[in-house]
Amino acid sequence: MNTNRVILALGLTLLVGACMPVTGYSEAEAPKHLKLDSATTQFDARFAPGGGALSPSDAVRLRQLASSGAIGPSDRVTVAVAGEPRLAEQRFASISSLLLHYGIVAIPQPVAVSANHALIEVTRTLVTLPPCPNWSKPSASDFGNQPSSNFGCATETNLGMMVANPSDLASGLPAGAAAGQPSAAAVGRYLNDQVVLPAANTALPIAVQSSTAPPAGAGAATGTGTPTGGS
Numbered sequence: 001m002n003t004n005r006v007i008l009a010l011g012l013t014l015l016v017g018a019c020m021p022v023t024g025y026s027e028a029e030a031p032k033h034l035k036l037d038s039a040t041t042q043f044d045a046r047f048a049p050g051g052g053a054l055s056p057s058d059a060v061r062l063r064q065l066a067s068s069g070a071i072g073p074s075d076r077v078t079v080a081v082a083g084e085p086r087l088a089e090q091r092f093a094s095i096s097s098l099l100l101h102y103g104i105v106a107i108p109q110p111v112a113v114s115a116n117h118a119l120i121e122v123t124r125t126l127v128t129l130p131p132c133p134n135w136s137k138p139s140a141s142d143f144g145n146q147p148s149s150n151f152g153c154a155t156e157t158n159l160g161m162m163v164a165n166p167s168d169l170a171s172g173l174p175a176g177a178a179a180g181q182p183s184a185a186a187v188g189r190y191l192n193d194q195v196v197l198p199a200a201n202t203a204l205p206i207a208v209q210s211s212t213a214p215p216a217g218a219g220a221a222t223g224t225g226t227p228t229g230g231s
Contacts, residue, residue: 032151033130033156034160037126041122042119043121045095054094062099066102071099073103074124076168077121078108079109081118082118083115105182127160132157133150137149
């Protein structure tokens with residue numbers, strides 16, 4: 001009798017052990033997180049004493065930085081200016097309007113700077129996508145009901161590819177009124193069929209539409225020409 005009980009207990013133990021989940025895979029082996037690398041550059045700008053316009057040489061330099069890509073629309077640009085409130089507002093507007101011509105939105109920053117000067121701080125963030133897709137975990141039945149190793153890959157990858165300003169992934173923007181000019185300009189280009197597609201894109205296969213006229217006879221091939229013959 002005791003022998004039968006031992007055999008029965010041993011059989012139950014083996015059966016339960018066979019159903020236990022295998023813990024050979026860990027999420028730490030292949031984390032699915034965006035990697036952010038940021039670099040900050042500062043530029044000094046000067047104003048005439050008591051004036052709200054940039055000095056001519058600094059205005060030219062700022063235009064060159066914006067046109068060359070040293071300052072870009074996807075960068076976070078903050079501007080701190082010196083002067084009493086009304087003068088400081090004029091000086092910030094002078095820099096902001098110049099940069100806005102290149103699609104760059106500047107954010108005011110309440111930092112003390114030297115008299116008749118402005119401090120322009122540019123933060124550029126690079127986003128590195130996670131190693132996806134990730135099928136490192138065996139696809140066999142998982143009795144522990146753990147998620148797939150590819151779970152979350154699409155969400156992180158899509159976020160990294162679609163974010164307009166990567167610096168927003170590192171920290172949020174300060175609360176305040178939104179810059180309506182870039183949005184209004186984008187709507188205007190769309191309504192007037194003036195959307196400019198990127199010349200080269202390594203992320204997605206966006207095709208640039210040709211503006212040339214179709215070759216002769218193309219109408220018949222596409223079903224838009226005048227049919228000939230027939231009853």
